[in-house]
Amino acid sequence: xxxxxxxxxxxxxxxxxxxxxxxxxxxxxxSAGVGLFFSLFxxxxxxxxxxxxxxxxxxxxxxxLRSAGxxxxxxxxxxxxxxxxxxxxxxxxxxxxxxxxxxxxxxxxLYSNSAxxxxxxxxxxxxxxxxxxxxxxxxxxxxxxxxxxxxxLESHFGCPAADLIMVGDRYLTDVAFGNRHGMLTIHVQPxxxxxxxxxxxxxxxxxxxxxxxxxxxxxxxxxxTRAPYKSLQGFITEPSPPPPSPPxxxxxxxxxPPSAAAVTGSSAAVAAAAAVLPQATPAAQK
Numbered sequence: 001x002x003x004x005x006x007x008x009x010x011x012x013x014x015x016x017x018x019x020x021x022x023x024x025x026x027x028x029x030x031s032a033g034v035g036l037f038f039s040l041f042x043x044x045x046x047x048x049x050x051x052x053x054x055x056x057x058x059x060x061x062x063x064x065l066r067s068a069g070x071x072x073x074x075x076x077x078x079x080x081x082x083x084x085x086x087x088x089x090x091x092x093x094x095x096x097x098x099x100x101x102x103x104x105x106x107x108x109x110l111y112s113n114s115a116x117x118x119x120x121x122x123x124x125x126x127x128x129x130x131x132x133x134x135x136x137x138x139x140x141x142x143x144x145x146x147x148x149x150x151x152x153l154e155s156h157f158g159c160p161a162a163d164l165i166m167v168g169d170r171y172l173t174d175v176a177f178g179n180r181h182g183m184l185t186i187h188v189q190p191x192x193x194x195x196x197x198x199x200x201x202x203x204x205x206x207x208x209x210x211x212x213x214x215x216x217x218x219x220x221x222x223x224x225t226r227a228p229y230k231s232l233q234g235f236i237t238e239p240s241p242p243p244p245s246p247p248x249x250x251x252x253x254x255x256x257p258p259s260a261a262a263v264t265g266s267s268a269a270v271a272a273a274a275a276v277l278p279q280a281t282p283a284a285q286k
Contacts, residue, residue: 040210045210045214045219046179046219046220046221046222047175047176047179047180047222048171048172048175048176048179048207048210048211048214049171049175049179049211049214049215049219049220049221050171050175050185050186050187050221051184051185051186051221051224051227051232052184052185052186052187052232052235052236053186053187054186054187054188054189054236055188055189056092056093056096056188056189056191057080057081057093057096057097057100057167057188058092058093058095058096058239058240059236059237059238059239060096060100060186060235060236060237061234061235061236061237062099062100062103062104063099063103064234064235065103065165065184065235066103066104068226068227068231068235069163069226070104070163070164070165070184070226071104071107071157071159071163071164072104072107072108072109072153072156072157072159072163072164072165073100073101073104073107073108073109073164073165073167074108074109074111074139074153074164074165074166074167074178074183075108075109075110075111075136075167075168076110076111076112076167076168076169076170076173076174077110077112077115077130077134078112078169078196079169079190079191079192079196080167080168080169080174080188080191081093081097081110081134082134082191083191083192083194083195084192084194084195084196085195087129087130087133087134088133088134089134090191095240096239101136107157108136108137109136109137109138109139109153109156109157110130110134110136110137110138110139111139111141111145111153111166111177112127112130112138112139113144113145113173114126115127115129115130115138116138116139116140116141117141117142117143117144118140118141118142119142119144124138124140127140137156139152139153139156140152144173145173145174145176145177146172146173146174146176146177146180147177149181150181153181160182161181161182161183162182162183162224162225162226163226164178164183164184165178165183165184165185165186166178166183166184166185166186167185167186167188168186168187168188169187169188169189169190169191170203170204170207171187171207171208171211172203172207174187175187179221179222182222182224184224184226184227185221190204
């Protein structure tokens, strides 16, 4: 398994190559996702429901998941780790991703429906661009999520799919793909709607409507041997608070300004000294 050290080689530029332009077109239609959507009404609604749902990756206890026996992480990229088509980790998620990769000893991979997909990225140029920018390997594969198998993933990690965790923001691609292959699935809220193709925005609304309806009807995600239903809540945590702001810097020269207490104390001392001094007599005043 190839592991890239989890350093954030960030770039301020956005992906504006022909490959990224093609990715925008590709995301407008996903035949496998459409086919799965209609199959859900035949009784497979549980495939669209995640085991864990959180606002973002900061709310997941990655160390506890590792202790539960999970051995690898499969990340969607856009709106999960970065804004759509951006070549940098979302700044607010850098610390959480660092802790996540540390807990799993760097055993993570990006699974994209454009970069690394043989049909649209045959020479792997876009995959290499993402790897250089994010510091996480991009899986080379032959079919879009949620279609296809997971032989490439199992070969990459050297373990069965049941030992992997799928993390993404789409119910009918990321979550459904992970559930189809027995992974633990984690759904995160999208970081932003800006920059998303119209087809993705429309599909997301449909997904959210039906997932909410199925959840209200009592549908559960598929059972997982490593994470029984009663244990799922234990993998959710509150984000670590931001570090405190540093104190203001003092001038390099000169004594520090007196505090309010010191000033008050000095005034009291002057008043006390004045009280014990002899009062001037009228004769002395003349």
